[in-house]
Amino acid sequence: MTARPRSLRRATPLGALAVCGALLTACAGAGGAGSGSGSHSINVLMVNNPQMADLQKLTAANFTKETGIKVSFTALPENDVRDKITQDFSRQAGQYDVATISNYETPIYAKNGWLAPLTSYAKKDTAFDQSDILPAMRESLTADGQIYAEPFYGESSFLMYRKDVFKAKGLTMPANPTWQQVADLAAKTDGAEPGMKGICLRGLPGWGEVMAPLTTVVNTMGGTWFDKDWKAQVDSPAFTKATRFYVDLVRTHGEAGAPQSGFAECLNDMEQGKVAMWYDATSAAGSLESGGSPVAGKVGYAPAPVDKTKSSGWLYTWAWGLQKASKHRDDAWKFISWASSKQYEELVGKKLGWSRVPAGKRNSTYANPRYIAAASAFADATAQALKSADPQNPGVQPRPAPGIQFVDIPEFTNLGTQASQQISSAIAGKTSVEQALRTSQALAEKVAATYAAK
Numbered sequence: 001m002t003a004r005p006r007s008l009r010r011a012t013p014l015g016a017l018a019v020c021g022a023l024l025t026a027c028a029g030a031g032g033a034g035s036g037s038g039s040h041s042i043n044v045l046m047v048n049n050p051q052m053a054d055l056q057k058l059t060a061a062n063f064t065k066e067t068g069i070k071v072s073f074t075a076l077p078e079n080d081v082r083d084k085i086t087q088d089f090s091r092q093a094g095q096y097d098v099a100t101i102s103n104y105e106t107p108i109y110a111k112n113g114w115l116a117p118l119t120s121y122a123k124k125d126t127a128f129d130q131s132d133i134l135p136a137m138r139e140s141l142t143a144d145g146q147i148y149a150e151p152f153y154g155e156s157s158f159l160m161y162r163k164d165v166f167k168a169k170g171l172t173m174p175a176n177p178t179w180q181q182v183a184d185l186a187a188k189t190d191g192a193e194p195g196m197k198g199i200c201l202r203g204l205p206g207w208g209e210v211m212a213p214l215t216t217v218v219n220t221m222g223g224t225w226f227d228k229d230w231k232a233q234v235d236s237p238a239f240t241k242a243t244r245f246y247v248d249l250v251r252t253h254g255e256a257g258a259p260q261s262g263f264a265e266c267l268n269d270m271e272q273g274k275v276a277m278w279y280d281a282t283s284a285a286g287s288l289e290s291g292g293s294p295v296a297g298k299v300g301y302a303p304a305p306v307d308k309t310k311s312s313g314w315l316y317t318w319a320w321g322l323q324k325a326s327k328h329r330d331d332a333w334k335f336i337s338w339a340s341s342k343q344y345e346e347l348v349g350k351k352l353g354w355s356r357v358p359a360g361k362r363n364s365t366y367a368n369p370r371y372i373a374a375a376s377a378f379a380d381a382t383a384q385a386l387k388s389a390d391p392q393n394p395g396v397q398p399r400p401a402p403g404i405q406f407v408d409i410p411e412f413t414n415l416g417t418q419a420s421q422q423i424s425s426a427i428a429g430k431t432s433v434e435q436a437l438r439t440s441q442a443l444a445e446k447v448a449a450t451y452a453a454k
Contacts, residue, residue, distance in 0.1 A: 041070040042328050042335055045085055045096040047318065048075040051153055051358045052100070055339060058347060063338050069331045089114040094325035097332040101149055101321040103140035103391070107408055109321060110143040116322040117146040121333040128337045132362045136315050136389040140402070150340040154317035154360035156304070156385035157216065157405075160270060160288065161185075161277040163300040165192050179217065179245065179305040182277065186253040189276035198253035200275040201246065203427040204262035207416025210423050212314060212405040213279055216304060218242040219395040220312040225407050225444060228398040230452040232444035234419070235437040244433045247426050259428040271295055279305065281316075282385055285378035286355065301381035303388070308396050311388035314405035317361065345371075360386055400451065411447045418443050 046052045052075055059071050074096070076084060085099045089109060101109060109115045122130040130138070133151065141149040159182065161173055166185075169192055174181055186198030202210045218224070223238035233239055250258045255269050263280060270278045271293055278284070289296050304313035320336040322329060338344055342364050345357045354374035359365045359382070366372070366383040375382075394404040402408045406416065422436035 092325035149319035151361035153358035200266035203258035315389035
């Protein structure tokens with residue numbers, strides 16, 4: 001999906017993996033395109049992110065060797081894989097037993113009857129330790145009391161800031177900053193170094209670009225896309241206040257070229273010393289603290305800024321879903337439970353390095369001294385952000401659907417994308433916040449009407 005945050009795509013092109021399903025020797029444990037028909041083989045369709053590439057490397061020599069189950073992987077770019085998963089699962093074609101889906105798709109797919117529930121498997125498989133999965137992750141992948149997916153890795157959002165710049169300016173980051181405090185700090189750090197702006201905030205159109213961080217600001221400032229009765233609230237006073245605050249902040253103290261800035265651009269600005277602060281995905285910390293980063297060791301991490309709520313960080317995970325039509329459910333569960341297990345994290349740590357562990361899903365990860373040592377700068381802040389995320393109650397009022405940085409309904413991809421174009425236009429100074437929200441309100445009302453009538 002083009003609107004999905006680049007942080008969530010991990011923005012690493014692995015084009016060679018896209019043909020994995022066709023090039024049999026390129027797939028770890030691949031038994032051929034038709035291998036899914038065998039009694040101990042499964043087909044897995046997944047996004048071609050770096051964590052999945054590591055999984056491919058480790059599967060044949062470990063999982064297949066231990067279980068005898070061959071795994072044929074097909075790895076594709078996110079837009080392509082989402083389309084292919086939707087096609088196969090909606091038709092219940094059964095070509096793929098397992099696929100990577102997120103906490104956005106999981107409840108939608110479950111409601112449509114496309115997924116096999118995993119609850120009974122998780123209860124029987126005590127070694128998997130379902131209770132170790134972070135509560136927010138468990139909840140986001142559960143529908144009507146049933147587990148429908150298991151997380152491979154996850155992320156939240158937090159505030160990143162230059163500790164050295166703050167020290168030089170005599171500034172202190174509050175332990176739990178409010179958005180007003182952040183705005184004040186952005187004003188004080190704007191120009192702290194030549195060419196440096198106070199903060200980077202996404203302005204790039206996309207329901208997962210500008211709308212992801214903006215929606216968390218809306219939540220904590222008392223707004224919501226829809227109230228509990230499916231009445232659209234996009235032009236409400238609270239939504240307007242939050243949007244005006246966000247637009248004014250990025251226009252006044254934000255990065256150059258904000259209307260074209262998404263995750264990748266803000267990451268570059270932070271690494272190159274062009275901004276003093278950045279509010280975005282927790283996954284960014286790994287890049288900022290990597291060996292080649294100019295700001296490694298100079299960045300501090302604070303909770304997502306708040307206003308009326310205690311927390312405001314978002315929640316996202318790539319997870320494993322089992323197609324209901326699969327004829328290899330038992331073997332598929334063995335793969336899912338291995339790929340999402342504590343044991344797999346240990347394997348990655350030992351074979352590939354602890355910084356490459358697919359983290360963000362288990363309590364035990366953040367109690368592992370080897371992982372903590374490799375991610376000491378941001379591990380605790382990430383864990384706290386993940387634990388405090390509440391997709392059921394992200395704001396101050398009841399919601400008709402779960403979701404923090406999105407509304408978990410199929411229509412939100414189109415609604416959020418069109419609204420984001422309006423917001424980006426306001427950031428560019430081409431329209432007012434009020435006009436942008438009036439246009440978006442009309443779009444939201446059309447969506448609301450279909451649900452209010454049910």
